Amino acid sequence: MDENWQRALAVVAHPDDLEFGAAAAIARWTEAGKDVVYCLLTSGEAGIDGMEPEECRDVREAEQRTSARLVGVDTVEFLGMPDGILEYGVTLRRAITAVVRRHRPEIVITNNFRDTWDGASALNQADHIAAGRATLDAVRDAGNRWIFADQVSDGLAPWGGVRQVWAAASPYSQHAVDVTDTFRRGVESLKAHDAYLNGLGWHFDPEEFLEGVTRPVGSRLGTTYAASFEVFKLGFGED
16 A cells, blocks of 8 residues: 555545444554544444434444544544435535545545445445445545535635545455554454444454454465555556
């Protein structure tokens, strides 16, 4: 992975999305002094069957803020979009474009937005797909002053400085980063989503899950644990 950057913005659909793949890598980067901001499109209010959405919203936002702090992220924003029914389109692109223009990142991180998790039959979730596709388009929208020009008129300057978009845990990942030293922080950040994990209704061991995801990638990279990413390069002719 290209680690020659200072500012990153992570845009995902739900609380817990980053913790299922990217959080240990984010801990590595914040330890190195890099700035990472989280943007959650929803508050995950439809994620716990036994909890009413308004109560769930507060619980999951609090868990996400705690989880973020465990990997060195202080700024967590929630856009308040409806959980479970995100739709790819202009509305979603507009919202993400505004966030990109405000934070002016060099790297944007999102989740896998391919149709499946394994390139075969393990289906991805609709919100993840919509969020990732819209994020990829929004980083390009952000640099064009004539797209969502009302934002520019309101003081949000165009930002074309995003060099790459990284989709964590994509089945088409060809890049990875060593997270051996920060693996434990990644586990703790996932454990912080206690109400959500308990609400799943089935036994789930965060450490076992993350080890199962990161150890095979680490073996390919020549380390113990590694996080995988599909890298989308935005500059024409970029090597």
